[in-house]
Amino acid sequence: MSKSKRRPYRWPRPLKGDRPGIWYGCDYNPDQWPEEVWDEDVRLMGQAGVNVVTLGVFSWSAIEPREGEYDFGWLDRIIDKLGRAGIGVDLASASASPPMWLTQAHPEVLWKDERGDVVWPGARQHWRPTSPVFRRYALDLCRALAGHYKDNPYIVAWHAGNEYGCHNRFDYSDDAMRSFQQWCRKKYGTIEAVNSAWGTSFWSQRLNDFSQIIPPRYIGRGNFQNPGRLLDFKRFSSDALKAFYQAERDVLSEITPDIPVTTNFMVSAGGSNLDYDDWGESVDFVSNDHYFEPGRRHLDELAFSSSLVDGISRRRPWWLMEHSTSAVNWRPVNFRKEPGQLVRDALAHLALGADAICYFQWRQSQAGAEKFHSAMVPHAGQDTQIFRDVCELGADLKGLSSQGLAGTTLARSQVAIVFDYESQWATEPTATPTCRLSHADEAMPWFQAFLDRGITPDLVPVRSDWDSYPLVVLPSVYLLDEKDSRRLRDYVKGGGHLIVTYATGISDRNDRVWLGGYPGSIRDVVGIGVEEFSPMAEGDGTLDHLDLDNGALAHDWADVITSLDEGTEVLVSYKAQPWTGMDGSPAVTVHGLGGGRAAYVGCRLGRDGIGLTLPTILEGLGVEGLGAGGRNTAGAAEGDGSVGTAGESGKPGDIMRVERVTDDGSRRFVFLFNRTHHAVGAQLEGDCLAASLARVEEGGRGIVEPNGVLVLRV
Missing domain, CATH: 3.20.20.80 (Glycosidases)
Structure with missing residues (x-):
C-alpha cells in the first residue's frame, strides 16, 4: 500500500522572549x-x-x-x-x-x-x-x-x-472486520489478488468476495x-x-x-x-x-x-x-x-x-x-x-x-544496521522454522558487537537512506521485495560493503517464499545457496549448538549451505560431529559483485560470536580502518589518540562514544559513556561541558566511573 507523504518538520517554538534550547x-x-x-x-x-x-x-x-x-x-x-x-x-x-x-x-x-x-x-x-x-x-x-x-x-x-x-x-470487532475488508480492497483491488497474496489455495481458504475476509x-x-x-x-x-x-x-x-x-x-x-x-x-x-x-x-x-x-x-x-x-x-x-x-x-x-x-x-x-x-x-x-x-x-x-x-x-556512523518492522511482525512466533528467534533478536547482538569494538552504529529503517553508508548490516530482514532486493544488488555493485545474516530475503512482502533456494531474492548478491535450515535447541538428543572453526559457537539457527557461486570464499566453517551433517560446511562466506562485496553469516552467533568473527568478516569485505577517528572511536587499539580513548581497561568498547554536530561541522559535542562496572580512563580533547560520575584530571585525562558520562565540546 502506498505511503503518505512526509509532513514538513516543525519543532515547538519557545515561549515569547525565550531563546531556543533543550x-x-x-x-x-x-x-x-x-x-x-x-x-x-x-x-x-x-x-x-x-x-x-x-x-x-x-x-x-x-x-x-x-x-x-x-x-x-x-x-x-x-x-x-x-x-x-x-x-x-x-x-x-x-x-x-x-x-x-x-x-x-x-x-x-x-x-x-x-x-x-x-x-x-x-x-x-x-x-x-x-x-x-x-x-x-x-x-x-x-x-x-x-x-x-x-x-x-x-x-x-x-x-x-x-x-x-x-x-x-x-x-x-465487526467495526474492525468491515474496516479490514475496506483496507484489503484498497490495497489489492480484486479478491483474486488477495487470494494470490495470501496463498488461500492452501487449506481451502479461497475467498470469493471481500465480505468473506475476517x-x-x-x-x-x-x-x-x-x-x-x-x-x-x-x-x-x-x-x-x-x-x-x-x-x-x-x-x-x-x-x-x-x-x-x-x-x-x-x-x-x-x-x-x-x-x-x-x-x-x-x-x-x-x-x-x-x-x-x-x-x-x-x-x-x-x-x-x-x-x-x-x-x-x-x-x-x-x-x-x-x-x-x-x-x-x-x-x-x-x-x-x-x-x-x-x-x-x-x-x-x-x-x-x-x-x-x-x-x-x-x-x-x-x-x-x-x-x-x-x-x-x-x-x-x-x-x-x-x-x-x-x-x-x-x-x-x-x-x-x-x-x-x-x-x-x-553525526553519521560508518555502519548502518537496517531495521524493518514488517520483518519483525513476520518473524514473530507462528508457523516458522523456530519460534525462538525474530528480526529484533538478531539486530540487537550486532549492535552490541559493534559497540564492543568501539563503533556506535546507526539503526536505520529499511525505507531510509541506508545505501549511503560504507557498511550495511541486514540482520534477519526476513521480507525483501523485488525493489529492496534490487536496491541491495545496486548497492553492492556500486562498491558497498554488505553483511547479510540467516533468515534474510526468505519471503516477499506478502510472505510468499522466494523459490530456488534461500535467500531467494538475493542469492546472486551473497553468492551462496541454502537448501534447508537447521534449527537448534536443547532436547533429548537434538542438536543444541554447532562449533565453528574460529572458536565461535552457533546456536538456535544454522543454514545448510549447499552451493557456492564462483568466486565465493568461505571465511568460517562448522567443526561438528559427522552425524550432524554439518562438519566442514560453510558458516560465513564473502562474495564479490561489481565493485563491492557481500558477507553472509549463516547462523546465529550471538554478541560474543559476532565479536569474535567480525574482524574476519571485515577483512574479507576489504573494510579497513573502521572505527579509526570520527564518532565511532572509543578504543585504545583503534583510537585516534584524542577523544574517547580507553584507558584502564584497554578494551575498545568500554566507552560508548557518541557525537552531535552542527550542520556546517564547525562545532562538535562528544559524549563518552562508561559501559562497564569499573572506572574507565580516556584521553580528552576539547572543553568539558558536563560530567556526571566523571572527572577531568591534569593533562586532559578523564576518568568515567560506572554509570558515568562526560560531555565535551570540540
Whole structure:
C-alpha cells in the first residue's frame, strides 16, 4: 500500500522572549492533586529547570465531565500558572481513555479480543480505533480544546492521544472486520489478488468476495493462522490507529495551524506494535517513550532504541516524551535505577538526537495503578536523591543549551544496521522454522558487537537512506521485495560493503517464499545457496549448538549451505560431529559483485560470536580502518589518540562514544559513556561541558566511573 507523504518538520517554538534550547520536563497531572499543591509544583519545577510539561493526557473526564459539558476552568488556571513561570505546555487531546459516561451510553465503542469478548472499562485505551461513534466523540473533544486554546500563548505543541496501540493494537470487532475488508480492497483491488497474496489455495481458504475476509479471530488452540492474512492484519491495525491519529491531528491543525502536532511512539529494541517508521511521516516532529531494560543491556538497549528513533526522524531532533527517574510499576520485578543512571540515561537520549528530555511524571501518584511508578518528585518529597539528580540534570541541560547543543544532529556512523518492522511482525512466533528467534533478536547482538569494538552504529529503517553508508548490516530482514532486493544488488555493485545474516530475503512482502533456494531474492548478491535450515535447541538428543572453526559457537539457527557461486570464499566453517551433517560446511562466506562485496553469516552467533568473527568478516569485505577517528572511536587499539580513548581497561568498547554536530561541522559535542562496572580512563580533547560520575584530571585525562558520562565540546 502506498505511503503518505512526509509532513514538513516543525519543532515547538519557545515561549515569547525565550531563546531556543533543550526542552526539559514531564507529564503533569494536576487534576490528581488539590489546587493548593499547584503553586508548590510550579516553584519546584523552576528549581529543577523544567521548561515544559505535558498536560491532560488522561483528563477527558475532568475536561468533559458530562456529554457536551466542558470544564476548562481548572485547566485554564494551571496553564496560566505554568506559562507565567516560563513553562510551556504540550497539551494533550485527552482522548486516550474515554470517560465512563461515554462507554456506558455507547458500549459499542469498546474493543473486542480474538474470542469476541468485550474489553470493559477499568484501565485505559478501551476503545476501538475503527468505531465511528468513538471517533465522533473524540474529534468533538479535539475541536473544543483547540477552539478554546487557539490563542493561548503558552501552548507550544499538541500531544494527540497517547501510546497508540499500547493496549488496543488489535481489535476483532465487526467495526474492525468491515474496516479490514475496506483496507484489503484498497490495497489489492480484486479478491483474486488477495487470494494470490495470501496463498488461500492452501487449506481451502479461497475467498470469493471481500465480505468473506475476517480478522484473524480465535481458531482453536494449536492451530495456525494464514501467515499472509496475519501479516496484513498487523499492517491494517497499524494503519487503523494511524488513521485515527491523523483525524485528531487534522482537527487540531485546522483550528491551530501554527502549533505542531506529535504523538508518543514506543520505540525500543523489541517494541514493534506499530510501524513507527511509517508513522514518522505523519507527525510534525517525532516523539518517543522509552523505559530502561534492567541489567547488562540497560545502556546498550537505550542506545539501540534512540538510534532507531533518530533514524525514524530522519536525523532531525526528536522529543523524548517519557522515561523514568527510577523504577517503573508494570514489570514482575521493578528494579530501581542505579546511582548515576537518572542523569546518564537522559544524556544518552540527548546524545543520540533528542532535543527534549521528559519524564513520566512530575509528582508520584498517591493512588491508582501507577502509584509505584517513579517520578521527578517521589513520595518522599524534594529532600531526596532523585529530586537532587533531577535538579542536576536540569542544570546540565541548561548549560548545554547555552553552548549551542540544541539543533545539532547526530553525526553519521560508518555502519548502518537496517531495521524493518514488517520483518519483525513476520518473524514473530507462528508457523516458522523456530519460534525462538525474530528480526529484533538478531539486530540487537550486532549492535552490541559493534559497540564492543568501539563503533556506535546507526539503526536505520529499511525505507531510509541506508545505501549511503560504507557498511550495511541486514540482520534477519526476513521480507525483501523485488525493489529492496534490487536496491541491495545496486548497492553492492556500486562498491558497498554488505553483511547479510540467516533468515534474510526468505519471503516477499506478502510472505510468499522466494523459490530456488534461500535467500531467494538475493542469492546472486551473497553468492551462496541454502537448501534447508537447521534449527537448534536443547532436547533429548537434538542438536543444541554447532562449533565453528574460529572458536565461535552457533546456536538456535544454522543454514545448510549447499552451493557456492564462483568466486565465493568461505571465511568460517562448522567443526561438528559427522552425524550432524554439518562438519566442514560453510558458516560465513564473502562474495564479490561489481565493485563491492557481500558477507553472509549463516547462523546465529550471538554478541560474543559476532565479536569474535567480525574482524574476519571485515577483512574479507576489504573494510579497513573502521572505527579509526570520527564518532565511532572509543578504543585504545583503534583510537585516534584524542577523544574517547580507553584507558584502564584497554578494551575498545568500554566507552560508548557518541557525537552531535552542527550542520556546517564547525562545532562538535562528544559524549563518552562508561559501559562497564569499573572506572574507565580516556584521553580528552576539547572543553568539558558536563560530567556526571566523571572527572577531568591534569593533562586532559578523564576518568568515567560506572554509570558515568562526560560531555565535551570540540
